[in-house]
Amino acid sequence: MNITAEANAVLGDCGSIRIHGGKAPMPFNEAVSAAVAAALPPTASERLPLSHAIGRVLAADATAPASLPRFDHSAMDGFAVRTADFAGSGPWSLKVVRRVAAGDATGGSVSHEGTAVEIFTGAPVPPGYDTVVVRERCSSLGPDGIITSAKPRLGENIRRRGEDVEKDAEVASSGAIVTPHLTALFAALGITEVMVRPKVRIAVLATGSELRRPGELLDAGQIYDSNSYMAAGMLSQPWIEYTDLGRVHDDLNSISETVRSASGTYDVLITSGGMSHGGADHIRTVLEANGARLDVLQVAMRPGKPATIGRVGRALFVGLPGNPLAAAVVLSQIALPAIKRTGGLREWEAQWxxxxxxxxxxxxxxxxxxxxxxxxxxxxxxxxxxxxxxxxxxxxxxxxxxxxxxxxxxxxxxxxxxxxxxxxxxxxx
CATH class of the missing domain: 2.40.340.10 (MoeA, C-terminal, domain IV)
Structure with missing residues (x-):
């Protein structure tokens, strides 16, 4: 989605390492595209029982192994009848020859002129009957008969085989999230297992000697880490495996060792803080030492200008600003689309x-x-x-x-x- 173009249309009259430092910051839309391009879609897949697949990402298109409905059945309680028996003007009287409930088999019985079958919602329509008159439009005519003044339309109150889903039709595409409603459809089709993408393994590392976790005592000049909790909440998804690497002090060797190890282990490495050019900001030095390729570095946006996205080791790298509001915006607007592509999701654009x-x-x-x-x-x-x-x-x-x-x-x-x-x-x- 090109936010600039869309916003202009809406507003009308209202209104190696790729370095952008020293140049004009990258436009926001370009930054999102570059971040998504830096993400590597998954190639692996795993088969899961349907009950364990909710919230995961489909790894293959899903087709219907059967039709839905599987057979013609009644949509209402009433009487299955033959429209041929409703010639002339009513009222019409019909003999009730049997009863069919949901789960019953219709057998090989054949309809006869002037007859009806009492039928319940979900019950299969017996052969030869082509419509259902709802019970409210019928009155009793003795123990084995009904009378009605309502002339039915052909096929009325019958759900036809395959009218919802035809056999072999595609019902979900690769990259779709297995939602509860999609799970219900799969279950109705008799699907017991689905192929899904592996969870995206994401590690978050907070940097800063001033940081402490809530519950720890604060000394002068120290603050509580909030970005790790924000990231954990935003990334709490069934298709994500989240790891909190804790915090490291502003020490070049400690940060370098942690980044080197994490970039070889996880699919996505997110760091918080240390992206500026201060004497205690070591992330960029560590990235360069580890051969990182940075595709986004400085973005023309507020807040979040220091946003940094690229690759280090085998991981997609996301460098969040240390300031909380900036970190939240960068994670949701630039990093998350790239993370979704890493997870194999088909849709990654924000729904404005x-x-x-x-x-x-x-x-x-x-x-x-x-x-x-x-x-x-x-x-x-x-x-x-x-x-x-x-x-x-x-x-x-x-x-x-x-x-x-x-x-x-x-x-x-x-x-x-x-x-x-x-x-x-x-x-x-």
């Missing part, structure tokens, strides 16, 4: 929807800007009305914690007025 702004907003030209927002109502067209939460720094946590989603403003827009359309990405609950 149109919303409108509740009040004016200004920004610098030349960068794509993301802002945490909350929905404050709906306009007359049913679009969400969103309110920007704070204009805080990339280190702000409260706006993101309160937000219901992100809004995006394209790079060439500087002023947005109340009521202007914009793109909105709701957070998943």
């Amino acid at each position: 929807i149109q919303a409108v702004l509740s009040s004016s907003y200004s920004k610098r030209a030349g960068r794509t800007e993301f802002a945490p927002v909350e929905v404050s109502g709906r306009d007359e067209f049913g679009r969400p009305v969103v309110t920007v939460l704070g204009r805080g720094s990339s280190g702000s946590l409260l706006p993101m914690a309160r937000a219901t989603g992100l809004a995006v403003m394209s790079e060439d827009v500087t002023e947005l007025h109340a009521g202007c359309p914009l793109r909105y990405l709701p957070f998943q609950s």
